[in-house]
Amino acid sequence: MRCIRKGDSPEALIKWKFANRTTPENLVYGGGQFPSASILQHLVREQRGICAYTMLRITPSTSHIEHLKPQSECNRTDAERTAAGQEPLREDIFWKNMLGCHPESNSAKAKFGAHIKDDWWDQTKFVSPLREDCESRITFDRDGVAKGADDHANKTIDVLSLNHPTLVEMRAGAIKMAGVHPRSGSPLRAAQTARLIAAYKNYQGENLPEFVQAIIHAAEQHLVWLEKVSRRNSA
Numbered sequence: 303m304r305c306i307r308k309g310d311s312p313e314a315l316i317k318w319k320f321a322n323r324t325t326p327e328n329l330v331y332g333g334g335q336f337p338s339a340s341i342l343q344h345l346v347r348e349q350r351g352i353c354a355y356t357m358l359r360i361t362p363s364t365s366h367i368e369h370l371k372p373q374s375e376c377n378r379t380d381a382e383r384t385a386a387g388q389e390p391l392r393e394d395i396f397w398k399n400m401l402g403c404h405p406e407s408n409s410a411k412a413k414f415g416a417h418i419k420d421d422w423w424d425q426t427k428f429v430s431p432l433r434e435d436c437e438s439r440i441t442f443d444r445d446g447v448a449k450g451a452d453d454h455a456n457k458t459i460d461v462l463s464l465n466h467p468t469l470v471e472m473r474a475g476a477i478k479m480a481g482v483h484p485r486s487g488s489p490l491r492a493a494q495t496a497r498l499i500a501a502y503k504n505y506q507g508e509n510l511p512e513f514v515q516a517i518i519h520a521a522e523q524h525l526v527w528l529e530k531v532s533r534r535n536s537a
């Protein structure tokens with residue numbers, strides 16, 4: 303999983319909230335001419351073109367707005383607060399509760415990622431891509447298999463079905479194409495692997511490579527393997 307660092311709310315969302323400030327019934331996700339298209343474009347840019355959960359390549363036309371805390375849970379929380387005479391939190395329109403995810407809106411249900419997660423929610427057990435430690439708690443081996451560092455990370459892998467065979471196969475293909483697998487057509491040497499790791503960790507391009515974090519993890523393992531082979535051959 304790649305860590306997403308959320309920036310400020312996009313101007314379109316700020317303006318929408320201001321325009322509907324006197325009609326609180328419109329201050330819900332999708333209400334009062336909600337600027338979905340502009341928000342999704344901003345999400346894709348912020349995430350540098352990869353899905354928040356799967357690291358698949360996304361564009362505004364191949365993704366949808368995902369709520370980290372599901373809308374159903376946001377609505378339930380607000381209903382309980384309203385019944386208790388408290389102001390609703392309106393978490394369904396929080397910028398930090400929105401992510402860009404595969405696949406596009408109104409598509410057939412995907413077998414992994416946001417669609418499989420659906421309305422599941424447990425804030426204490428879900429390793430969010432907004433967490434600074436998500437990259438070390440959910441890692442990937444050279445065959446593209448996701449590994450959890452703890453029970454909560456393993457639960458997150460299961461909830462998102464990150465080890466669905468199709469997704470694993472795609473990750474493995476990207477790892478082999480990057481040259482950081484023993485069965486790559488032309489496996490990278492140690493110095494090349496070290497340069498790839500540094501380049502991907504500090505990638506400056508507008509759009510990140512697909513499965514970028516999986517490739518970094520695989521490259522780190524490939525480098526260890528190369529060092530072991532080198533020591534064995536020199537013994």
